[in-house]
Amino acid sequence: MDCTFSFSSATQHLPQRDEEQLQQWKCSRPWYHGAEHSPSPGDQGRTRSPAGQGSLSRRLEPLECRDLLVQNALFTGDLEMLQKYFTRDSAINLIIEARGAELRWTSRKRGLWSLSYEQELTTPLHITASRGYTGCLRLLLLRGATVNFAPGGTTALHEACAAASAACARLLLAFGADPEAVSQDGHRPLHLCKSPDSIECVQELLQHGASVKSRTEEEGDTALHVAARHGLTDHVQLLLRHGAELEAENEEGQTPLNAACAQPHQPQDMDRYYRVCQMLVESGASVNTADRDRQRPLHLACKNANARVAELLLTQGANVNIMSYSGNTALHNILQAAAYKLEHQPELVVQVLLNHGAIRIWPGSLLKVLRHCHSCPRAIEALINSYDRVHVSEDWAEAVPTEVVQKYPRFYQSLFSLGQRPRSLQHLARCTLRTFLEGRLLTVLSELHLPKALHHFLLLSFEDVLY
Template sequence: REWLEWEDRRRAAAQQCQSQRCPPSSRAQLTRPRRSCRDPAVHSALFSGDLQQIQALFQDEDTANMIVETHTAPLTIAAARGYTDCARYLIQQGAELDARVGGRAALHEACARAQSDCVRLLLTFGAKRHTPLHNACANGCGGLAELLLHHGACAAVPNGAGHTPMDCALQAVQDAPNWEPEILFAALLDYGAQPVRPEMLRHCANFPRALEVLLNAYPCVPSCDTWVETVLPELWQEHEAFYSSALSMVNQPRRLQHLARLAIRAQLGSRCRQAAARLPLPPLLRDYLLLRVEGCIQ
C-alpha cells in the first residue's frame, strides 16, 4: 500500500509538470462531447469492480470519460463503490477528476459513501475539495473530513445552500450515532472554521464532549437558553459537573490562560493544527491549545 501511495504521488506530480510544460490550447480546453455507452458489459464491469474487464474496455481518454448506462462517469462509479485499483486505472487513462456527469463528481460520491482509500487517491491526483468536505461532515465522517482539510479544503466556505462544513457537521450529530463529533468539531476549528452561532448549540446539547469543544471556542460562554432545556435528564445526571460548570460560566470572565489560547489560535488561523505540531510545547500544553476535552468549563 505504501508503494502504491508513493507511485500515485509520483504520477500526480508528473502529470502536473506535464500540464505546466505543455498547457492545453484554448481549443483543447473546450468541452468535448462525451461518448455514451449502454453496453451491459461495461455497466457490469464497473459495478462489480472487475479490473481486468475495465482494462479491456477503457483503453484511452475518450472511453475513460464516456457516459455509461446510469448516466454517470466511470470514475464516479468506481470511486463511489470503493474500487481503488479501478479508479486509479481510469485516472491513468485520462478520466477527468472533477467531471460532474449526473450531478456529483467522483470525490463527492467517495466522501458521501465514506470510501477513504478512493478519497485519498483522488486528492493525490488533485481533485477539487470544497463541496466534498460538506458531504463528509454531513455524514459524520471525521476521518475523511480531516483528510480533506489536510489537503487544503476550506473549513469556512459555504456550499450552494449557504451552509458551512460546521453547519453540516452540527446537523449530522443526531443522525450519525456511534461517532465522536468533538473530534470533527475540533478539526474544523483548527483549520479556520468560525465559532458556531449560539442557537446552533442545541444540536449537540446531548453530546457533552462536543459541546465543550464548541463552548471553548468563545472568549465568553454565551447564553445557554437555546440548548439547556434539550439535555436529557439521565445525561445531565451523568455529566452534571460539566453542565453545571457551563451554566455557571455564562457571561462570566474566562481565565487568562483560556484567553491566551484563543489569541494564539486566532494568530495561527487556519494553520493552527500544523503550527501547533511544530511549536516547542509540552504535549499537555499543545493539547490544551488544540481544545482538549477536560470535562468542565473553567
C-alpha cells in the first residue's frame, strides 16, 4: 500500500485501506467531506493536491488502522510511542473500529448478514481527547490532525466535553474546533457537559462562541435543560449569566425547572436539586408551567419525593390542587410514590402539601392508601391526622402485612384501635383550628407567637402514634 505512515517493523502491514469499504463509508458519512476540506493548524499556507498526488493528500485521507501497537499507544496515552508512529509525513486521520457492547445485524457484502457487536468508528484524536491525554492530543494536532473530523458522528470536542476534560477541550478550541458542531445524535458539545467536573468545559465553550440557546435536534433541550436535569448548580448559574432562556420548552413541553423537578435522584442529591430549582425560581422561572401531560413542577417534584423542592414551589405560588392530564394532584403523586421512595422521606411531602391546603383524600379511599403506603407509617399518620375522624374497620388490620405491623407496632396498634374509640380532644381542637384557618394556616401561624411545640403540633408533626 502506498502511504507514508510509519510503523514498527513487526506491524507495517497492518494498517489497511479497503477501497470498496472506504468508498461506501465516504458515501454514507456526511462528516467525511467537510473534514476533508477543513484546514488544520498544521496545514496553514499549504496547497492541497488532488487525491493520490503528494504526501499532504495521502496524510489527510482516512485510512483504516488495525495496528494493535498503535491502538495500544493511543489508548494508554504513550506519548513517546506516538511521537515515533505519527511523524510529520504520517497519515494522521486514521479510522479505528472499536467494538461496542450491543449486538446488531451487519452486512459487508450484499445479501450476507451476520450478527456481530456494533462497530464504532473513532480516530486517534477522539481517543486521546476522550481520555484526557493532552500531550498526545497536542502532538496529533501539531502533526496535522483534522480537528473537526467526525467519522463516528461526533467530533473530538464532543468526546472531550463528555469526558469533562477541560484541558483537551481548551486545546481543541485553540486549534479551531467548532463549538457548535452537531453530532450524529443532534447534540452540540455544550449538551454533553453533564457532570459537575465539566464546568470548565462549559466556560471554554462559551468563551469560544457556543450558544446557550442551541437545542438538541430530537429532544429540543437547551444546555440549561441538560444542566437542570442533572442537578448541576454551577452550570445553571453560569448559563443563566450568559442569557439562557428560563422558559424555553423542549419537545415534551418541559422548561428547565420542569426538567429539574422531573429527574429522579438519590437522597444524597436532593439538596443539589433543591439549589438548582431555587436558582431557577429566583431568576424568574414560572412554577406553574405545564408540560404536554399537564404536569406542573409540583407534580413532578412530588413524584420524586423532594419535600424541600415542593415547599419552595408552594411558597412561590404553585397551585397545590391543580390536576395533571391523568387527573392526579400533587398529593396523589406522592402517595403513589411513597412506597418506592422511603429513603427520600415521602412523609415530609405529604405533610407539606396538607399544610399548604391540599384537598384531602376521600375518606372511602383511605383503605386503598393504607394498602399501598403501609411501609411508610408517617405518611399514613399525617394523612389520618388531617381528619377529625375516620372509619377504621377490620379490613384495615388485614391491609397491613404482619411483618410491617411488627416493625411499627406502636403506630399500627394505635391506628387499629381508632375503630373502638374516638379521637382525643387535643386532636379535635387541632382539626377545628386547621379547618378555620384553611388556606391561610401558614400565614397566620407565622404571626402568632405560639410555643414551638404547639406550632409543630398544628402543622402535623410526627409522633409515631395516633390518639
